Amino acid sequence: MTTALFSSCSNKDKEDNTNDLTALESQVLSSFVSTLATPLYAQFREKAIDLNQSVIMLAADPTEAHQTAARDAWREVRVLWEQSEGFLIGPVDDNNYDPYMDTWPTDRNRLDSLLNSQAPLDADALAGLTDTESETELTLRGFHPLEYLLWKDNVNYNDREKEYMQGLAQDILNNITTLNADWSLFSEEFINAGQDGSRYESKQEALIALAEALTGICEEVGDGKMKEPFVGVGGTPDSTITESPYSHNSVADFRNNIIGARNVYTCNFNGTTGTSISDLVAANNKTLNQEILQKFDAVINSFDGITTTFEKAIYEQPNAVQNVLTAIENLKTSLESLQPYLQTNVKD
Amino acid sequence: MRKLLVTSGLAAIVLTGILCRKPDAAFPESNYDPRLSGGAATVFNSGSKAFSEMIPGMSAYDQFVHELGDKLFEQTFVTAPAPLYPGLGPRYNNVSCISCHHNDGKGTPTAGLPTSSLLTRISIPGVDAHGGPLAAPGFGTQLQDKAIAGWTPEINLDIAYRDSVFTFPDGTQTVLHRPVYTINNPYMALPAGYMTSVRLAPPVFGLGLLDLIAEADLLRNADPDDADGDGISGRPNYIFNPFSLRREMGRYGLKANTSSLLVQVASAFTEDMGVTNYTFRNENYMDAPSSAALPDIADSLLDAVVFYIRTLAVPARRNVEQPEVVRGEKIFQQIKCSGCHTPTFQTGVEVRLPTLSNQRIHPYTDLLLHDMGAALADNRPDFEANGSEWKTPALWGIGLFPKTNGTPYYLHDGRARSLVEAILWHGGEAQRAKDAFVQLPSSDRDALVKFLESL
Numbered sequence: 001m002t003t004a005l006f007s008s009c010s011n012k013d014k015e016d017n018t019n020d021l022t023a024l025e026s027q028v029l030s031s032f033v034s035t036l037a038t039p040l041y042a043q044f045r046e047k048a049i050d051l052n053q054s055v056i057m058l059a060a061d062p063t064e065a066h067q068t069a070a071r072d073a074w075r076e077v078r079v080l081w082e083q084s085e086g087f088l089i090g091p092v093d094d095n096n097y098d099p100y101m102d103t104w105p106t107d108r109n110r111l112d113s114l115l116n117s118q119a120p121l122d123a124d125a126l127a128g129l130t131d132t133e134s135e136t137e138l139t140l141r142g143f144h145p146l147e148y149l150l151w152k153d154n155v156n157y158n159d160r161e162k163e164y165m166q167g168l169a170q171d172i173l174n175n176i177t178t179l180n181a182d183w184s185l186f187s188e189e190f191i192n193a194g195q196d197g198s199r200y201e202s203k204q205e206a207l208i209a210l211a212e213a214l215t216g217i218c219e220e221v222g223d224g225k226m227k228e229p230f231v232g233v234g235g236t237p238d239s240t241i242t243e244s245p246y247s248h249n250s251v252a253d254f255r256n257n258i259i260g261a262r263n264v265y266t267c268n269f270n271g272t273t274g275t276s277i278s279d280l281v282a283a284n285n286k287t288l289n290q291e292i293l294q295k296f297d298a299v300i301n302s303f304d305g306i307t308t309t310f311e312k313a314i315y316e317q318p319n320a321v322q323n324v325l326t327a328i329e330n331l332k333t334s335l336e337s338l339q340p341y342l343q344t345n346v347k348d
Numbered sequence: 349m350r351k352l353l354v355t356s357g358l359a360a361i362v363l364t365g366i367l368c369r370k371p372d373a374a375f376p377e378s379n380y381d382p383r384l385s386g387g388a389a390t391v392f393n394s395g396s397k398a399f400s401e402m403i404p405g406m407s408a409y410d411q412f413v414h415e416l417g418d419k420l421f422e423q424t425f426v427t428a429p430a431p432l433y434p435g436l437g438p439r440y441n442n443v444s445c446i447s448c449h450h451n452d453g454k455g456t457p458t459a460g461l462p463t464s465s466l467l468t469r470i471s472i473p474g475v476d477a478h479g480g481p482l483a484a485p486g487f488g489t490q491l492q493d494k495a496i497a498g499w500t501p502e503i504n505l506d507i508a509y510r511d512s513v514f515t516f517p518d519g520t521q522t523v524l525h526r527p528v529y530t531i532n533n534p535y536m537a538l539p540a541g542y543m544t545s546v547r548l549a550p551p552v553f554g555l556g557l558l559d560l561i562a563e564a565d566l567l568r569n570a571d572p573d574d575a576d577g578d579g580i581s582g583r584p585n586y587i588f589n590p591f592s593l594r595r596e597m598g599r600y601g602l603k604a605n606t607s608s609l610l611v612q613v614a615s616a617f618t619e620d621m622g623v624t625n626y627t628f629r630n631e632n633y634m635d636a637p638s639s640a641a642l643p644d645i646a647d648s649l650l651d652a653v654v655f656y657i658r659t660l661a662v663p664a665r666r667n668v669e670q671p672e673v674v675r676g677e678k679i680f681q682q683i684k685c686s687g688c689h690t691p692t693f694q695t696g697v698e699v700r701l702p703t704l705s706n707q708r709i710h711p712y713t714d715l716l717l718h719d720m721g722a723a724l725a726d727n728r729p730d731f732e733a734n735g736s737e738w739k740t741p742a743l744w745g746i747g748l749f750p751k752t753n754g755t756p757y758y759l760h761d762g763r764a765r766s767l768v769e770a771i772l773w774h775g776g777e778a779q780r781a782k783d784a785f786v787q788l789p790s791s792d793r794d795a796l797v798k799f800l801e802s803l
Contacts, residue, residue, distance in 0.1 A: 096450075099463070110497050139443065
């Protein structure tokens, strides 16, 4: 530690922008995994267990209190999920966990006909484990069909609905459990970037994958999730095409996406901080690092301007929505400098 | 007089300038950057999104249209009526473009699952009025293995693999994986003599460049009667374009059975997803009523997806100066892989998209049909392509399949799990090249694979 401190001090005395980042790079890769990603996925699973329990409770005893508890549990899982979207690399992307859990819009017609049919609704049947030919379509699985059921405006659930909500919650938990297992294999490859057996031929490549994930989520939120309902199809806002329309959780979803990305940049989760991309950038370009940090804060704070649900805000608070979109665009522009920075400064 | 002298003097200078210009000879091969597989339309991205980047240099408006197409490409469609993205089915293969073309690349060789990328074409012996495959009564030319509520899928496809071991002269062994397809649960009796062809979704990047190669340049490589005796013929597939209503040379699809990106995209919308559009207005099931209704997807949105496909960039090569890669490239030429996988073309002029226009590109395809031997044959003719011919697929980006796809799969039905397996399946016109590969010392085989991985 002392040596590291001394060497970084002596480096600073040398001419600017030429610090050797070799030691830092490995730390960034390993602390991203150990400080942020692995604990986040583990907590994601804990929250999915809670959700599953509360849905079982709701189905067994459909009271308003149990419905509220299940809704709260759903929102808590979503916080972790949206934050994990700050780094869509590895199994979540390669093995399609994202579409299995988070496809939208929900197919309301098929949802209704599924509920009115005799088709089995347990998690194994939804996932096609009992009969591979009847794997349920992605639009009928994951968070959003469950959201539809939990935000029903009463608690008079029929037996099919009870069966379906339990199947959905268990299916989500199953997916998150295997995602954790897949992640632990992948994370080894990530940490060992540049060595045999890793899909990343160099540390630079692994770091660029993270940097791309950051710009990717800005694009997803700024150009897709928020802009589409705001601009609408024919130029007028359309509140029916938001991500979480039944729970009105959309603003929280968007904010958590950006918080998730900031957590990746600063390597920060649950109050623990590790060596980060931010440190790596600060080593040779303090201005860029400051700029990115400020723009992250600007986006996250800009959400405070939206004081109602996103579904209402696109009609009633267009300026506040536009402020968020502009802030995201600014952030994305700065994040796009990360890749050239890494290409120039990361040599191995 | 003086004026005339000056004018003719100037004319002489200009003329000399024109006559003395030797555009190709003036710029030696070594001066080109070998990383630029797509010329100016190349991007430096070797990650999982390497196939998903837009070409550089587009105007703000063009970028907007590209992004709009990108959203549509990723969008899940649902059963109508719905507030947004209705029109799925009634019969379909998958719910979005991206479900099959994972990360704009190749997909997974399974059928009927949400992440499946295989589809099955069908026809009966004979040809239709335009020389194309004759639709199977009740099924059309494509089998949809999924359906919305109230409808039955046309079929289910079961896939089993039989393993066989290939042994190189030096004793190295490779397990080859031959698929056996079984069609189950047809919703009505299948017609006599029906022929099927199972195909894996191909990558969709770089197509704007391939679109701009002059037909004459492609035909220059055609040698239908193998006049040069190298065992490689190469034939263009002439197909009927159902939109322009003309006979045209095909360059898209695994048998080059489509001549335009519009028709390729539009037919994928109707055949694969059941989403009708201005090019194909009727639903994909047989005897679907001739539709006067508005198509499921707006005209501008279909055009945006076509533009998106046209403007997806080509990823740059990597490790081009590694000695092993350089040696592998020489071997690629020596054993005549390049006989069909043509390394270099020059694209034509496209004033609207300068980075696609007049570019020296390295797609490693001639876009022509070649007999690939019995082991790969689907035995289903498609316009002028016979039952054992396939179009040479482009090789650019092939080294990135492990990144873009998680698990890579190669060849028209994804049967090959490694580049070596893919080479070993080559037969027919590629038999000589394949035999030469088998005879190489293992270090040379490794070098060839390293070269392919650098693409």
